[in-house]
Amino acid sequence: MIPYEYYIALSGLLMVLGLIGIIIRRNIIAMLISTELMLNAVNIAFVAFDMKLHDVAGQVFVFFILTIAAAEAAVGLGLIMAIYRLRKDVSVDTLTELKL
Amino acid sequence: MSIIEQLVSAVGVPNFGVLIPEIIVLITAFIVFFEELFSKNRILISATTVIGLLLSLLSIFTIKQGDLTLYGLYVVDGFSLLFKLFLLISTIIIVATYRRYFESKDIYFGEFYYLTLFALLGMMIMVSSPNLFTFYVGLELSSITTYILVGMFKTKNKKLKDFDYKSKEGAFKYLIIGGAGTAVISYAIALLYGASGTFDFMEISRAALNDANIGLIAGMVLLVLGLALKAAAVPFHHWAPDAYEGAPTPITTFMAVAVKIATFALILRVMVEAFPFISKDWALVWSILAALSMTVGNFIALRQKSIKRMLAYSSIAHTGYITAALAAPTGMGFAAFIFYTLVYIFMSIGAFAVLTFLEKTEGWNNTFDDFKGLAKRSPLIAIVMLVFMFSLLGIPPTVGFFGKLGVFLALIGSDIWWLAVVLVVMSIISAGYYLRVVSVMYMYEPVKNISFNINGVEKSILILMAVIVLILGIYPTVFWGISTQMSSLLIAGIGR
Numbered sequence: 001m002i003p004y005e006y007y008i009a010l011s012g013l014l015m016v017l018g019l020i021g022i023i024i025r026r027n028i029i030a031m032l033i034s035t036e037l038m039l040n041a042v043n044i045a046f047v048a049f050d051m052k053l054h055d056v057a058g059q060v061f062v063f064f065i066l067t068i069a070a071a072e073a074a075v076g077l078g079l080i081m082a083i084y085r086l087r088k089d090v091s092v093d094t095l096t097e098l099k100l
Numbered sequence: 101m102s103i104i105e106q107l108v109s110a111v112g113v114p115n116f117g118v119l120i121p122e123i124i125v126l127i128t129a130f131i132v133f134f135e136e137l138f139s140k141n142r143i144l145i146s147a148t149t150v151i152g153l154l155l156s157l158l159s160i161f162t163i164k165q166g167d168l169t170l171y172g173l174y175v176v177d178g179f180s181l182l183f184k185l186f187l188l189i190s191t192i193i194i195v196a197t198y199r200r201y202f203e204s205k206d207i208y209f210g211e212f213y214y215l216t217l218f219a220l221l222g223m224m225i226m227v228s229s230p231n232l233f234t235f236y237v238g239l240e241l242s243s244i245t246t247y248i249l250v251g252m253f254k255t256k257n258k259k260l261k262d263f264d265y266k267s268k269e270g271a272f273k274y275l276i277i278g279g280a281g282t283a284v285i286s287y288a289i290a291l292l293y294g295a296s297g298t299f300d301f302m303e304i305s306r307a308a309l310n311d312a313n314i315g316l317i318a319g320m321v322l323l324v325l326g327l328a329l330k331a332a333a334v335p336f337h338h339w340a341p342d343a344y345e346g347a348p349t350p351i352t353t354f355m356a357v358a359v360k361i362a363t364f365a366l367i368l369r370v371m372v373e374a375f376p377f378i379s380k381d382w383a384l385v386w387s388i389l390a391a392l393s394m395t396v397g398n399f400i401a402l403r404q405k406s407i408k409r410m411l412a413y414s415s416i417a418h419t420g421y422i423t424a425a426l427a428a429p430t431g432m433g434f435a436a437f438i439f440y441t442l443v444y445i446f447m448s449i450g451a452f453a454v455l456t457f458l459e460k461t462e463g464w465n466n467t468f469d470d471f472k473g474l475a476k477r478s479p480l481i482a483i484v485m486l487v488f489m490f491s492l493l494g495i496p497p498t499v500g501f502f503g504k505l506g507v508f509l510a511l512i513g514s515d516i517w518w519l520a521v522v523l524v525v526m527s528i529i530s531a532g533y534y535l536r537v538v539s540v541m542y543m544y545e546p547v548k549n550i551s552f553n554i555n556g557v558e559k560s561i562l563i564l565m566a567v568i569v570l571i572l573g574i575y576p577t578v579f580w581g582i583s584t585q586m587s588s589l590l591i592a593g594i595g596r
Contacts, residue, residue, distance in 0.1 A: 022276060031276050035276060035279035035280055035282075035283060038283030038284075039286060042283060042286040049293055057298075058290070061289070061290075061299070064233065071244050072247075075244055075248055076272070079247075079275060080272070082251065083265075083269070086265045095273065097265060097266050097269055098270060
């Protein structure tokens, strides 16, 4: 059996990848997907900790995270649609009306 | 009432009665939802919302303190009841400013009302969470609804098309950065769960007492960073000015007041109940975040042209002043934290409400140029704005002075001199922009002759807030007593 530390390492890696994605991607849809990736990384961490603790509470928490990720994606896609209607573009460079 | 109790007793949740305020808010939200579908009567929708909130406010006084419900997932103690009371009061005042603003901007939607109610419900869940499950659900309910509220500036008025886009842009930035914050908080919860095997604050504190291992400390630090992001502390503040500027002004008020104080209440409860035995670690993290927020917030606010955006940076600076109290993890520090959080409600609602009311005038964009000579055109608004600016700056006899004094004394009491010095120096620097508003209002001639459209209700809201700020500034004893009581209640709960 694979020890649980490997899964934790995987989830940490995905988390960092998500953060990097938010910082470097120029497409706002890709940025939204990156936040979803981070939330999925957390799901892996929860399941791995359940494996270590022989418990189910963490797996219950995964359902909460799934629901919230879905709600957030719905709101985010709605906003992207609205932005696209107004500017015909989904690049980060359009999001520059508000600045210092 | 009894029907609800019977239904619930059939389900078998003990002590369900303490959830009445939340249930009333939820039911009102659904009633407004259906009213909005069938009727477009604007006065009916706002009246329903306000009546529901008032009922919920009254029901708070009937609840016995110190109850747990939903099998220990929901605590109703003095602390949570106090914050629910103030959340409801501030939401009532803010909702009262909605209708005329939205009508003047041609963006009237019933959605604003029920989304506000759902966000309020999330905040009420937040402040009474003894468990990371409730904590997470409440935080996300309020955050996701606020993302929608920010992006709701959708108008057919050709002149305001620019604001339409700005609102979407602010909402999207808030969503992406807030979503990253959510992910960080979830990861922190996963680490805490892995290290302690539980989601309960008390059991986490016991696990930290027995064995504060690296997983627990890492989880705690990540949780602090995530919550700092939600409270708009530097260096995680980038969403705040954009979202505050893009949102319709009453929604900005709601974010700057209700969302913010609920986040502060949540921060205090998590820190005191879940990590009391590693308070040195989180006090250090918070002191760094507070010093950064005060410095960066105040310096960037100095160079703003729009007063709305300036107040957004001022709100970041206030996050710094308030969380500075957490650098001193003592009873005095927590009391100063609660006191400043409570009095911040009144000055912040006042300052943003002035912007809301003035912005209804055509061609008014809340820039410093627009405010020129306001005292000659509307002496009342100028004088209340002066009171709010003095209070945010912290000049006696306004209450802002006592808020800062409390934090200052708490810091000195714990020998954290460097942060106390930063607090005082940054307060002096903040005079640069608060007094600029006052000087622009009083020392310039009016540029153009505009008549303002402000009715009796709006005037009385402004006067009420200004009077509360002044009375509390002269006689802060009651609020200080409540804050001290709440902080000793939180401390008494440690290791329960």
